[in-house]
Amino acid sequence: MDGNGMPPAPITSIGEPLPMVDGPEKIAGKALYTSDFYDPSALAGAIKRSTVAHARIVSVDTSAAEALPGVHAVITGSETDEGHGVLPISRTELPIAHDKVRYKGEPVAAVAADSIEIAIKACDLIVVEYEELPAYYTAEDALAKDAVDLHDHREGNIERHVEFEIGDVDGGFADADLVHETEYHCAEVCQVQTEPHAAYVEYDGERDELTVRASTQVPYYVHLMLSKILKMPKSKIRVIKPYVGGGFGCRTEALNVEMITAMLARRAKGTVRTVVSREDTFITHRGRQEQTIKIQMGMTKDGRITAVDCKTIQRGGAHSGYGIVTILYAGSMLFAIYDLHNVRYDGKRVLTNTPPCGAFRGHGTVNTRHAFENAMDEMSKKLGLDPFAVRRVNLIPELGFTASDQWINSYGLPECLDIVEKASGWKERIGKLPPGRGLGLGCSHYISGASKPVNWTGEPHATVNLKLDFDGTVVILTGASEIGQGSNTILVQCVAEVLGIDPSRVKVVDADSRVTPKDNGSYSSRVTYMVGNAAIEAANNLKGMLVEAAARKLEVSPEDVECLGEVYRAGTQDEGMTFEEVVMAALEGTGTITAKGNFDTLPESWGGKKYRGAAIGGTMAFSYAAQVVEVTVDPDTADITVDKVWVAHDCGKALNPLTVEGQIQGSVWMGMGQALTEETSYHDGLLISGNMLDYRVPTFVDSPPIEAHIVESNDPHGPFGAKEAGEASLAGFLPALTSAVANAMGVRVHELPVTPDRLLQLLEDKERKMRSAAE
């Protein structure tokens, strides 16, 4: 009994809007990001970049640079002959180009010097002789018959061609009342995370060892790639991930910045700190590819989709990166949102002389989803159906396996639709808005971690260690990468919930290869689901030990111990033991306790029985989202104002409603950037928009009110029922926006982003047509 006569109870952490555990350090400016590591003896690293798009490197003369006072190391492509890359089958990218450069901006040399100014001067003194080759900046040019291959092993510049047919597509079209074909084009976009890329590498010459700090989402992959390109045993390398200022997928693979810095440090036998510019960060890229999507869809007159034929081409850039995964996702993620049975897919990932693309938030799904949802909207108009009604007749009728063998265990899309329909006043308002205003609907989904790891090693998907000692602090040791998304907070909540203790008792030590268990990293929305489950298992194991210790002391059997979090007792009349007392009891004879938890996916979720590509897109749980966007369009300038967004996201269970809401709003907002303002542009392969003025991320002023609703479908396998919360709400914004503009103005923009000049052009064309029709 406490002072109020209430019996003590376990403290609830799950479902509580707990502020982020690392918030105070960030707000106070005390959090150390990679570039905050600074030692007076640290050398400055700088990268010299190619000025041509495609060329054989004839020679690199570094003599003048090496002679410059203050220069400690100059390296070129000959520093390593080992390629890097995510997939073992496509490790053809070198940290520094060797025989050939393939895009403007590719590193050709690097320097470590006493100051950044000297390092830059030295870079300027390096003379590279190129023998230029034909360069291709569009997928179309790279695919042309007589095009020169960028890579020897990729004939015709095709990185990967994926084809499949599931069901009977032609039969499906024959059954349709309406067959409609439409085409969409999405510009290339970048993540533009707050923190530019940085690496801080200390080389210990005595021991031939490296300590690496880098702004990465995947310290483990960085570790592997460093070992490979440096030809150093993994045991000689330590990788630490400091605070990271966002990633959104641009740091989901080892980047040349950290590899080059490591090579420089070893060569200079010292510490090298490289903080690249915003332009360099844009060029390092790994953003979402430019893509054309052609969709043919068959529908019955009540809106049921009878067949889908999707052809798509992605401009992947000069190296593979995640490209093969991206083009596979674009196909497999056609499924698992609606009840589809007949689907044909033809996807080409093309190599071009532009910076390499990567895994941007909503990886692989966003552009295809945009075209798909627009096709549904166009067809609902033709059939005289309400867009909500068309979504509803296509809902998945029961949980289980899709026609492509993807496993669905929870499905909150119906509820998402109901919520946004009601919240936006859709029924009352659609078709009755004044001229220039419109509403649009878009749905989307995402995975909660890829069920098959990219690199199969036989290890569990996730491992968490807990350490408990005399001070009664539960320390979570995790390799999971907190990059601002809140993974440390979620792990604290999971562990505190299982133990029923005050979450302030739980601390996190994260992402240091020497201390924490290995983790694959923060991507594909795997962390909450997989690492969260591992944390729960670890906490249960720890709880078991504590209960046993309490039982010993209370002289009862473990089953009779009641764990109330901060108090353990044997019967309701018993005063019990405090948590600290239980801890001391547990330490008797054994000392410091470590408990461990693992997580592994179930084989049913691996996908891949119906066609090989389905393994990419296999997950333990799909999340769902629906959103309605309202816009006002100025008829004279075609300026679009997003008045409001209503979004509902099925995240299984909101472990922390505060951070879930933040993720939903962030996703919507990022989708808005891609839909309205963001695009990279090139001039002869040279990135024009490599700065934050010409690459237009929306500002505060442009941010609409976003009303986020959380739907909890309680996934049977998720940690406390949770699944993905940080990606699915992105993709739906794009089609909701184009549909809202179509609703407002009667024209549909097929090219993203919907900038005012693109829209005005269509409005003028329409007016001209109407005028000539009237004459």
Place this chain on the structure above:
Amino acid sequence: MENMPEFTLHRPDTAAEAVKLKSSDSTSRYLAGGTDMIVNVRRGIETPETMIDLTAIADIAAIATDGDGLRIGAGAKLADLAVDETIIREYPAVAQAAASVAGPTHRAYGTIGGNLCLDTRCLFYNQSQWWRESNNFCLKHKGDVCHVAPGGKRCFAAFSGDVAPAMMVYEAKIDLEGPNGSRTIPLADLYRNDGMDHLTLEQDELLVSIRLPKAGPGAVSAYEKSRVRGSIDFPLAGCAVRLTEDDGKIADLRIALTAVNPYPQMVNGLADFIGKALDDDALDAIRELVQKQAKPMRTTTVRPWYRRRVVGALARKLTVRLAG
């Protein structure tokens, strides 16, 4: 990257001393808020060995009324112009233009002097050293071709300051101080139609202040710019309108444009509208006239035809709004 090329910084506290320091080194540059200059230094567009920081000169920072109107020191911050009560009341277009520049932090540092003396802008010019080198530079800096109009020998980089047109519709004058003494000229005469050399300032001349004559009775004004985002962006096209009406007829109309030419420009031919009613025909004619005189080129990522369309639309819209 944290690169900052080396230079010597002087911080004089009088205008006369600033001019003297400036003339002692031919590579030197004036530095006010630095919101444009420092970007250009980091990009290697400007390579001064000496910079003359103007922020310690107290008497060029004030905003004060005198008998003839308003005197705004060149060192006054844009954020101050935007909230100055006299400016909001008497010269609303100027306050609106100042408030529309860049973002809040830029306005807190950026001065009106720097805004009026802003370099012209172009996609092929406002880029890093590496970028421009990869593109063989261009006429405006180090190169011998123009990537916007490859055949010609002219530079079309656009003047993209917001405040100049708003001041020009009030026939602002500027006080200049140089090694050979001081002079006062119309603000419009500060500019010429040449993207490479758009300022008529003489060597080492310093802009000291701007004079806005007393606004005529009944005159109302407004400024608006087209941009993709609601903040940060330079104008794709900007338009200031000052209108005086008399009994439903146009008594006086001035329109000035920015970002659609290498210089901020008064629209010619508006005298023809004096005495006319502000009906649809007149408004359409005003739009046409504005569109004709705007000559945007491919100096931004947004296409020129749109910028021309939109500047006409802005002129029409603002005129309608002012007519109330």
